[in-house]
Amino acid sequence: MISMDIRSMCQPEIESIMIETFKEPKYRGAQIFKWLHERNAQSYDEMTDLPMRLQKKLYELYPISPIKTITTLTSEYGDTNKYLFAMDSHTIIESVLMRYEHGNTVCISTQAGCRMGCRFCASTENGFFRNLTAGEMCAQVYRIQRETGQRIDNVVLMGCGEPLDNYCNTVRFIGLITHPKGIGQRHITVSTCGLAPQIIRLAELKMQLTLAVSLHAPDDEIRRSIMPVAFKHSLSDIIDACRTYICYTGRRISFEYALIPGVNDETGHALMLSCLLKGLLCHVNLIRINAKSSNSKQRQSDEKDYQKKAAIFVKILVRNHIPVSIRRSLGCDIQAACGQLRAKYINEA
Secondary structure, eight states: OOOOOGGGSOHHHHHHHHHHTSOOOTHHHHHHHHHHHTSOOOSGGGOTTSOHHHHHHHHHHSOOOOOEEEEEEEOTTSSEEEEEEEEETTEEEEEEEEEETTEEEEEOOSEEEOSSOOTTOGGGTTOEEEEOOHHHHHHHHHHHHHHHOOOOOEEEEOSSSOGGGGHHHHHHHHHHHTSTTSOOGGGEEEEESOOHHHHHHHHHTTOOOEEEEEOOOSSHHHHHHHOGGGGTSOHHHHHHHHHHHHHHHOOOEEEEEEEOTTTTOSHHHHHHHHHHHTTSSEEEEEEEOOOSSTTOSSOOOOHHHHHHHHHHHHHHHHHTTOOEEEOOOOOGGGTOSTTOTTHHHHHHO
16 A cells, blocks of 8 residues: 655645654745656656755655556557556556647546446456555656656546545545646546546535546446446436536536447437436537457447447437537557556456
């Protein structure tokens, strides 16, 4: 178990340990925070304005949690990079850099593994190992930024794990990454498979995040067949929680809906989805189901059939005044698309 590392601390917390633990002036804390969260420092050796004696003590008492790049895969289209990171000798996670016309987006992991058990997602196949700290979440963004030399404009918490199952560390991460010279709250997206109580907790913080809810079904029966979390949190509970989120934040909810052939992609399902979401401040993202891995029984849906079914969904949703888009899928060739993270290194392990 990793204890709280200094990269997980906010600036006042670092300032406090400078004064109380190290008997140093308060401004040392501001220096360290700037090195960690503005200059992407990976070690105390890089913090050239800190005295050597302080660096030595920091190494002893507050070692910076390591992050090592094991491998990087680049999509043949050049718009997506997938990173395999080692957080320690036992913790391996994946992150994805996606390049869009409007800027660079990094998809980070919040847990090593996942316990949600969604049938169409590779991240849950090998079970749950542990939560990531806020510092480890930040480290993914900073490492990619450092390796590419490019600014990261947006962060989506859609990698391995359920962010709201790691609620406290997720909220702490948001506080760190959105520091005054960091990434704005409106450029952060938190994804959840529908943990209703945590959605309400997040709403009460009144942050200006984008909340993305993985819906993937228009009723509880279908949802329970593909998402075990539905046995605990009904669609009614989730929609009520989303209404609370909208009320507290004024932010539009993004609903993710993967079209799974023969499960949730018929005209009747689109009509049911319209009834479920009608009148709600929301947007629907239609997603093509992806193969979980190269040897998975779950294959990627046929492109022509997907486009045909997606067009029907769009027509019905628009008719009911529900904004909808067909998500552009990036990184399928390197298993970096929705539902594919963790698959490759599990298969190679």
